Every structure is written in structure tokens, then in C-alpha cells.
Amino acid sequence: MIAAEYxxxxxxxxxxxxxxxxxxxxxxxxxxNHVFDYSLGNPSVPVPQAFTDKxxxxxxxxxxxxxxxxxxxxxxxxxxxxxxASLKTRFGLxxxxxxxxxxxxxxxxxAHALRAVTQEGDEVITFAPYFPEYKPYVNKTGAxxxxxxxDTDAFQxxxxxxxxxxxxxxxxxxxNTPNNPSGIVYSTETVKKLAAFLVEKEREYGHDIYLISxxxxxxxxxxxxxxxxxARFYHNTITCYSFSKSLxxxxxxxxxxxxNPACKDAALIVExxxxxSRGIGHNCPPxxxxxxxxxxxxxxxxxxxxxxxMNILYEALTxxxxxxxxxxxxxxMFPKALEEDAIxxxxxxxxxxxxxxxxDSFGCPGYFRIAYCIPTEKVKRSLxxxxxxxxDYRS
Amino acid sequence: MIAAEYxxxxxxxxxxxxxxxxxxxxxxxxxxNHVFDYSLGNPSVPVPQAFTDKxxxxxxxxxxxxxxxxxxxxxxxxxxxxxxASLKTRFGLxxxxxxxxxxxxxxxxxAHALRAVTQEGDEVITFAPYFPEYKPYVNKTGAxxxxxxxDTDAFQxxxxxxxxxxxxxxxxxxxNTPNNPSGIVYSTETVKKLAAFLVEKEREYGHDIYLISxxxxxxxxxxxxxxxxxARFYHNTITCYSFSKSLxxxxxxxxxxxxNPACKDAALIVExxxxxSRGIGHNCPPxxxxxxxxxxxxxxxxxxxxxxxMNILYEALTxxxxxxxxxxxxxxMFPKALEEDAIxxxxxxxxxxxxxxxxDSFGCPGYFRIAYCIPTEKVKRSLxxxxxxxxDYRS
Numbered sequence: 001m002i003a004a005e006y007x008x009x010x011x012x013x014x015x016x017x018x019x020x021x022x023x024x025x026x027x028x029x030x031x032x033n034h035v036f037d038y039s040l041g042n043p044s045v046p047v048p049q050a051f052t053d054k055x056x057x058x059x060x061x062x063x064x065x066x067x068x069x070x071x072x073x074x075x076x077x078x079x080x081x082x083x084x085a086s087l088k089t090r091f092g093l094x095x096x097x098x099x100x101x102x103x104x105x106x107x108x109x110x111a112h113a114l115r116a117v118t119q120e121g122d123e124v125i126t127f128a129p130y131f132p133e134y135k136p137y138v139n140k141t142g143a144x145x146x147x148x149x150x151d152t153d154a155f156q157x158x159x160x161x162x163x164x165x166x167x168x169x170x171x172x173x174x175x176n177t178p179n180n181p182s183g184i185v186y187s188t189e190t191v192k193k194l195a196a197f198l199v200e201k202e203r204e205y206g207h208d209i210y211l212i213s214x215x216x217x218x219x220x221x222x223x224x225x226x227x228x229x230x231a232r233f234y235h236n237t238i239t240c241y242s243f244s245k246s247l248x249x250x251x252x253x254x255x256x257x258x259x260n261p262a263c264k265d266a267a268l269i270v271e272x273x274x275x276x277s278r279g280i281g282h283n284c285p286p287x288x289x290x291x292x293x294x295x296x297x298x299x300x301x302x303x304x305x306x307x308x309x310m311n312i313l314y315e316a317l318t319x320x321x322x323x324x325x326x327x328x329x330x331x332x333m334f335p336k337a338l339e340e341d342a343i344x345x346x347x348x349x350x351x352x353x354x355x356x357x358x359x360d361s362f363g364c365p366g367y368f369r370i371a372y373c374i375p376t377e378k379v380k381r382s383l384x385x386x387x388x389x390x391x392d393y394r395s
Numbered sequence: 396m397i398a399a400e401y402x403x404x405x406x407x408x409x410x411x412x413x414x415x416x417x418x419x420x421x422x423x424x425x426x427x428n429h430v431f432d433y434s435l436g437n438p439s440v441p442v443p444q445a446f447t448d449k450x451x452x453x454x455x456x457x458x459x460x461x462x463x464x465x466x467x468x469x470x471x472x473x474x475x476x477x478x479x480a481s482l483k484t485r486f487g488l489x490x491x492x493x494x495x496x497x498x499x500x501x502x503x504x505x506a507h508a509l510r511a512v513t514q515e516g517d518e519v520i521t522f523a524p525y526f527p528e529y530k531p532y533v534n535k536t537g538a539x540x541x542x543x544x545x546d547t548d549a550f551q552x553x554x555x556x557x558x559x560x561x562x563x564x565x566x567x568x569x570x571n572t573p574n575n576p577s578g579i580v581y582s583t584e585t586v587k588k589l590a591a592f593l594v595e596k597e598r599e600y601g602h603d604i605y606l607i608s609x610x611x612x613x614x615x616x617x618x619x620x621x622x623x624x625x626a627r628f629y630h631n632t633i634t635c636y637s638f639s640k641s642l643x644x645x646x647x648x649x650x651x652x653x654x655n656p657a658c659k660d661a662a663l664i665v666e667x668x669x670x671x672s673r674g675i676g677h678n679c680p681p682x683x684x685x686x687x688x689x690x691x692x693x694x695x696x697x698x699x700x701x702x703x704x705m706n707i708l709y710e711a712l713t714x715x716x717x718x719x720x721x722x723x724x725x726x727x728m729f730p731k732a733l734e735e736d737a738i739x740x741x742x743x744x745x746x747x748x749x750x751x752x753x754x755d756s757f758g759c760p761g762y763f764r765i766a767y768c769i770p771t772e773k774v775k776r777s778l779x780x781x782x783x784x785x786x787d788y789r790s
Contacts, residue, residue: 002664040465042460059454068645136670137674272402281504286646
């Protein structure tokens with residue numbers, strides 16, 4: 001019979017999807033150029049040419065049977081080696097092939113990491129504001145997701161509330177820095193404090209506690225922002241990476257799990273990921289995408305437009321009286337809405353063809369998200385709409 | 396803490412993988428050409444040129460941001476439409492976009508289909524010999540896999556044993572025709588009998604029973620073999636397809652779920668698959684692979700070599716006294732071993748550098764699998780090794 005659980009999920013509409021659909025409809029009415037759609041985190045800059053060149057070289061090469069053949073279940077050896085070497089060079093930790101498991105983007109990485117280190121009834125803690133998909137990711141492992149309320153002053157970690165939520169049942173802490181939706185990067189001070197806290201709790205409870213670090217925005221960090229590499233600070237770190245944003249290929253579903261070499265079970269966790277794949281039916285990411293991405297593991301698309309857009313929006317919005325913590329990276333900004341109910345606020349913004357996402361589903365009511373991965377000229381044209389919206393609240 | 400369940404799975408070695416690793420080591424000793432590695436089902440013919448051309452066109456086109464952008468969670472609309480149209484034209488059922496969900500190969504398709512129509516404690520029935528990965532696929536849904544013993548006369552369905560295993564707890568029946576490992580295609584008679592049985596049981600128990608049809612070998616059917624399209628015979632059929640074998644791109648992980656339009660919940664099941672993806676962390680197959688495959692949905696690689704190889708092997712093996720049911724498709728053959736213990740038999744075959752897979756893990760002890768997706772000249776050279784092996788048992 002039809003599985004009731006998934007049928008029920010269908011009943012719950014996604015606010016972001018509804019807004020994006022509204023945007024598409026509205027674009028048909030008044031033209032795409034006149035809709036300021038800030039709803040979706042889809043990169044707006046092209047993939048590096050080196051990726052395309054490699055993809056074409058692989059596709060047209062002399063051995064298509066090998067190129068399109070099965071990947072080993074942990075990922076193609078040469079790809080895992082290149083990624084480990086890149087991480088080692090960039091961050092100074094001794095990553096080797098055995099610490100790397102190739103995945104279908106960060107979603108796949110988190111799905112595997114969670115299953116490797118939690119069991120039925122365990123708890124996983126994350127911090128608001130958080131990516132709403134964390135809920136289904138965790139729920140389906142049998143573990144339970146607990147949410148620490150936001151530190152709305154700086155969008156770092158609310159340690160007081162974190163401590164209150166902590167218990168011996170917590171086997172993993174899930175963080176995302178640079179953060180979707182706040183755009184904030186955890187400072188070295190925050191990360192050190194978090195690591196010290198976890199070390200202390202490991203000692204107190206006598207079991208490992210894993211830090212699952214969701215890092216799809218790692219390469220989008222703005223000038224002079226302190227962006228510590230998480231694994232450097234905590235031994236039991238499982239880094240979940242995606243090339244979606246750094247290389248502008250979110251649709252190609254490619255990323256990895258990298259377990260800190262300092263974690264005593266690092267290689268075991270990677271091997272276990274291969275077993276986890278069997279049960280969820282996706283064995284490994286596509287061979288040709290793995291091979292092409294490995295060639296550009298150290299590069300990024302030209303990500304500078306995001307900082308340009310951020311600066312324009314930040315200046316304009318603060319000038320209009322919005323309360324915003326300045327983003328340190330990503331392509332998101334997270335201002336306070338001009339009324340308590342951010343859903344009402346975002347609905348009112350639609351009058352000016354501004355599509356903004358209320359942050360209720362991110363665990364932070366009263367705020368909204370701007371995904372400014374759109375052309376700069378459009379960002380500039382949108383400022384008048386923001387001005388009119390703010391004006392609306394003054395009159 | 397480390398999840399005990401997956402750690403334990405690591406302890407259980409895969410016979411197929413061990414044999415393949417042995418083959419690789421042996422190839423280093425005596426040269427690849429001298430090892431007759433019949434262990435792996437990796438296609439040996441190239442992908443159609445039209446696929447490569449489309450892939451290059453997409454990669455080098457004017458809009459990389461769109462090509463590499465997020466796919467909708469059910470798959471790209473145009474891709475789903477093309478696949479539905481192809482199925483409709485070829486098989487005469489009224490497939491539309493809403494009946495098709497894009498997946499990461501057949502593994503992804505089965506993982507979704509099982510979750511859509513079973514819940515904790517339900518039962519799923521399959522027939523020996525069966526693909527060993529069915530066990531982890533089903534186990535991780537919370538349902539239980541029951542195995543019907545083989546019909547070793549013809550490798551059709553053992554209906555007597557099937558009836559004995561059936562109960563109101565059975566929510567899905569999982570079949571694979573053309574079959575891995577037997578190479579046998581279910582006849583129209585078998586499929587009709589199966590459908591009639593399920594219709595009868597649906598009536599008796601008052602609930603839907605789904606037929607999950609795993610069809611990665613659908614396009615590899617030999618001359619004059621009757622190969623019925625399963626969904627035509629049973630309303631609640633969920634077809635799980637992979638392009639791995641038909642297009643020779645197993646590493647690219649691309650396939651689909653197609654729910655029979657005659658199933659009353661067809662569109663609902665497809666929508667639910669999108670929700671299921673959220674919990675297991677793979678949202679959809681890579682965009683560029685989806686787009687390229689849609690262009691060649693009606694084509695196949697040149698699959699004729701498999702029938703050529705089959706005929707050579709069938710004639711030689713039966714001539715040597717092996718008991719074999721002649722395959723109707725795939726690139727597998729499934730003879731009876733020359734001693735009761737097929738594991739011992741396959742170990743003895745290694746003496747002649749013949750790598751064969753004992754069928755114990757397929758639920759059919761005493762038999763072995765030959766995966767003859769290797770060059771014909773190598774098949775011919777291997778006949779002498781088979782002759783020596785058979786001779787060994789006579790002396």
C-alpha cells in the first residue's frame with residue numbers, strides 16, 4: 001500500500017518552491033526582467049572552462065567504455081586521491097584517499113555521514129537559522145534533530161541554549177558555515193569554543209561526538225573575513241562538501257565526505273559509507289562528472305559577483321533602515337522583516353515584484369532570506385522596489 | 396557513535412568483488428589477455444555516438460548555467476516528457492510526464508519504488524535466482540524480503556512455492572526479466588499467470604499489491620525470444636529502468652521509475668518519489684546526463700555482441716556436458732556447476748584462469764554465473780579453459 005508518511009509530506013507545501021513558482025508565473029505576465037526573484041540559491045555564473053574542456057575530452061576520448069564504466073562504490077580512486085591531495089595542500093591536514101568518499105552533492109554527503117555515526121533514537125543538534133532539508137535528512141536515519149535557537153545579534157552560536165539542549169544522546173552536531181540562510185561565517189573564536197565544548201562532552205559522556213560540517217559555501221567568502229577550516233579545530237569532523245556552488249554546477253550532483261585524518265575511525269567511516277549507499281540505492285556519483293571535477297578541484301567559478309551584489313544590497317538595505325548582520329560569504333543575506341510576521345512581509349513585497357523568502361522554515365521567524373545570485377544590473381534595479389516596500393511600512 | 400549495522404556489513408565480503416580483485420591481481424601476473432574474467436556485468440560496447448554528441452553540445456553550448464542548474468526534484472520536465480513519449484510509442488500504454496520519475500540508475504529506482512509502496516513490517520517477495528543487492532535495498536526500507544526458491548528447470552516462476560510464501564503482508568513483488576543472473580526472459584505465459592495471481596490476491600486481501608519490475612536488461616533480448624513488456628499485463632506495475640546496459644553507461648547512474656498509467660495512484664507515487672529523495676539525500680540524477688540520455692531514449696548501443704558470445708558459449712558448454720538453460724537475453728549465462736558445491740567449483744576454475752561466480756549469493760546454490768560482456772575473441776580463447784575444467788571433473 002501507499003506509504004502514508006511520504007503521502008503526508010506532499011501535503012506540506014514548500015514556501016520556497018511556491019514562491020519560485022509564483023515568480024515564474026509573474027515573469028510570464030510582466031517579463032522575466034521585471035521580476036526580482038531572490039528566492040532560489042541557483043548559482044548565476046558559469047562553470048570554469050577547464051571543467052567543460054575536461055568533460056569534452058573525456059566524452060570524446062578513445063575509451064568511452066572505461067569513462068562511462070562503473071565507479072568503485074567509494075568513488076574513482078584517482079578522483080579520491082586528487083581531492084585528498086587538494087585538501088591536504090590547502091588546509092594542512094593529512095588527508096589521503098582512504099579519508100574521502102564521493103557523493104551526490106552535499107545532500108548525499110550528509111545523508112551518508114548521519115547514517116555512519118547515528119543510530120535509532122540518537123540525537124543530532126543543529127543551529128537556527130538552518131537549511132530546512134536538515135529535517136528530512138535526519139528524520140529518515142531514525143535519529144532526532146534538535147534545533148538550538150538563533151543568536152540574532154551576530155548569527156554565531158547561542159552557546160547558552162546549546163548547552164541546555166545537550167545530552168548523552170547527542171551523537172552528532174551539524175553545522176553550516178558559511179551559512180545558508182544567514183550568510184554568516186563562524187569566527188575562529190566560535191569554532192574554537194564549539195570544539196572545546198565537544199571535547200569536554202566527549203570526555204564527560206565517554207563516547208565520540210561527531211561534528212558534521214556542511215560546507216557547500218566554503219569557497220564563497222568575502223574580503224577580510226575570517227573563515228576557519230572546521231576540521232582543523234576538531235578531531236571528529238566529517239566534512240560534507242559540494243561543488244555545486246564553487247563550480248556552478250548544482251544540477252550535476254557532485255560532492256564528497258572527507259573524514260578528518262585525526263578521527264580514529266576515519267577510514268572505517270569511509271568504508272561504511274559504501275555500505276550505506278547500498279541501502280539507499282545510489283552507489284556513487286556519475287563517473288564522467290567525478291573525473292571532470294577532479295581536474296578542477298582547486299579552482300572555482302568567478303565568484304566575485306556575489307560580493308559585489310552583497311555590498312550593493314547591504315548598503316542600500318541598511319540605508320533604508322533594515323536591520324541586517326553583514327554577510328561574510330555565500331550569496332545570501334538575512335535581514336529582519338519590517339513587521340513581526342515575515343510571511344506577511346514577504347507577501348507584501350510581492351506587490352513590488354520582489355520575491356523574498358520568509359525565514360520561518362529556517363527556524364528564525366521574523367527574518368527573511370535574499371538569495372542574491374542574480375545579475376548585478378538586476379540587483380541595482382531592484383533597489384527601487386526595496387525602497388518602495390520600506391516606504392510602504394512608513395506610511 | 397559508529398553505526399554497528401554498517402560496520403557489520405563490512406565484515407561480510409562480497410564474493411563477486413573478491414573474484415574481480417583476484418582477476419585484477421592475476422592479470423598483473425600473466426597479462427590481462429590471459430585472464431578470462433567472467434565476473435563483472437560491465438558492458439563491453441561503446442555508448443552510441445549520438446549520446447556523446449549531445450553531451451558535448453550541451454557542455455559547450457551558450458548557457459552552461461542552465462545546463463548545469465538544479466533539476467526539478469522529479470527530473471527535468473522535457474526529459475520526463477521524452478521518456479514518457481518513448482514508452483507510449485514503444486509499448487502502447489498512455490504514459491505521460493506525470494508517470495515518470497528520474498533516478499540514479501535502477502538501484503535508485505528500486506530504492507524509491509520500494510519506499511513508496513511498503514511500510515515497516517510489510518513483506519516483499521522476489522524469486523531466486525535474484526540480484527543480491529535486493530537484500531539491502533529492501534532491508535533498509537523496514538520491509539522484509541522473502542525469496543521464492545528457483546524453478547531450476549526453466550528459471551521461470553516456481554508458482555507452487557510462490558503461493559506458499561504469499562500472505563496479506565505482501566505489498567510488493569519484485570521481478571527482474573530478462574534476469575540477472577539466469578539470462579532467462581519470463582514468457583508471456585509466466586507474466587499472465589503472475590498477473591492473474593496478483594489480481595486474485597488483491598481481491599482476496601482488499602489492498603493493492605505492486606509489481607516492481609526491475610528492467611535494466613530490457614533491451615538485451617535475443618532473436619525470436621518472447622519478451623513481454625510487464626506493465627502491459629498488470630495495472631499496479633512500477634517499472635524500474637536503467638540506461639546502464641542499453642546505452643553502455645553504467646557509471647553515469649541514470650534511469651527512471653515509470654508507473655503504469657492504469658495504476659490509480661500512478662501520479663501520486665511519482666510525486667511521493669520526490670519526497671523520498673529528500674530523506675535519502677539524492678535529489679535527482681545529474682542534469683547534463685538527464686538531458687543527453689533523453690536524446691537517445693529510443694536507441695541502444697550495438698548490443699549484438701552479447702548474442703554472438705552467448706551462442707558460442709552455449710554451444711561449447713552444452714557440448715562439454717554442462718547443464719544450461721539457454722539465455723533469452725542479458726549478457727549472463729547460468730550453468731549448473733560440475734559438483735554440488737559451486738564455490739569449490741569456481742575455485743577450481745581459477746586454475747584455468749576462468750573467473751566464474753558461484754550462485755550461492757543469488758539464492759541458487761550449485762549454479763554459477765558467466766558474465767559474457769567481454770570481447771568475442773576472448774570468449775573463443777576461453778573455450779579451451781572450459782574444456783580443461785570439464786576434463787578435470789572427468790578424470
